[in-house]
Amino acid sequence: AQSVTQPDIHITVSEGASLELRCNYSYGATPYLFWYVQSPGQGLQLLLKYFSGDTLVQGIKGFEAEFKRSQSSFNLRKPSVHWSDAAEYFCAVVDSGNTGKLIFGQGTTLQVKP
Amino acid sequence: NAGVTQTPKFRVLKTGQSMTLLCAQDMNHEYMYWYRQDPGMGLRLIHYSVGEGTTAKGEVPDGYNVSRLKKQNFLLGLESAAPSQTSVYFCASSWRHPVDFNSPLHFGNGTRLTVT
Numbered sequence: 710a711q712s713v714t715q716p717d718i719h720i721t722v723s724e725g726a727s728l729e730l731r732c733n734y735s736y737g738a739t740p741y742l743f744w745y746v747q748s749p750g751q752g753l754q755l756l757l758k759y760f761s762g763d764t765l766v767q768g769i770k771g772f773e774a775e776f777k778r779s780q781s782s783f784n785l786r787k788p789s790v791h792w793s794d795a796a797e798y799f800c801a802v803v804d805s806g807n808t809g810k811l812i813f814g815q816g817t818t819l820q821v822k823p
Numbered sequence: 824n825a826g827v828t829q830t831p832k833f834r835v836l837k838t839g840q841s842m843t844l845l846c847a848q849d850m851n852h853e854y855m856y857w858y859r860q861d862p863g864m865g866l867r868l869i870h871y872s873v874g875e876g877t878t879a880k881g882e883v884p885d886g887y888n889v890s891r892l893k894k895q896n897f898l899l900g901l902e903s904a905a906p907s908q909t910s911v912y913f914c915a916s917s918w919r920h921p922v923d924f925n926s927p928l929h930f931g932n933g934t935r936l937t938v939t
Contacts, residue, residue, distance in 0.1 A: 715865075718863065743928075751932055752827070752931050752932045753866075753913070753930040755927050755928065758927075799866065809871075809873070809917065810856060810868050810871055811856075813858075814865050815865045816865050
């Protein structure tokens with residue numbers, strides 16, 4: 710069965726520092742991968758997605774992610790973090806069947822220090 | 824456009840009580856989903872629907888029922904609430920299958936349910 714693992718539960722970075730959030734997936738075929746962000750009290754907002762093609766994907770709010778098949782990873786990066794980036798981040802993969810359901814990782818909470 | 828609207832936003836139930844959570848979308852989406860979010864566990868799928876009149880079980884369906892009588896609405900019912908159902912519930916919808924590049928998943932803002 711497919712699964713998604715986000716090894717870091719909490720990450721704290723200083724404002725202006727670079728950020729990398731890790732995501733590893735378990736999937737037999739070419740995965741469809743997503744990163745979502747959730748601000749406190751809000752629903753999830755799509756940051757970016759990878760379906761095929763270029764392995765470096767650009768998203769909203771200055772985020773990017775790189776798909777590495779050899780490492781089964783889809784890590785999220787941002788060169789310079791802003792205080793408003795403090796939120797919970799979820800990596801997800803689409804189930805291989807026809808349901809369209811997403812399988813989510815456990816989430817990583819990002820704290821930004823001033 | 825309202826997008827995906829969930830009602831209510833908050834609810835406190837006593838063990839054994841019943842309630843229905845409503846999800847409404849105004850985007851003519853075919854696919855609708857109910858997830859629950861618990862600390863350290865991400866989002867887990869409860870039930871889903873791939874079109875009006877259809878429903879199917881997700882990962883954690885026990886204790887919940889759903890109905891999709893109208894395309895725009897997806898109802899989640901708890902017949903006899905238990906403390907283990909204390910959670911934040913999210914509804915999501917998409918026009919087509921989420922692997923369609925032009926069919927992103929839209930989420931509601933969640934319903935926070937506490938069962939005492």
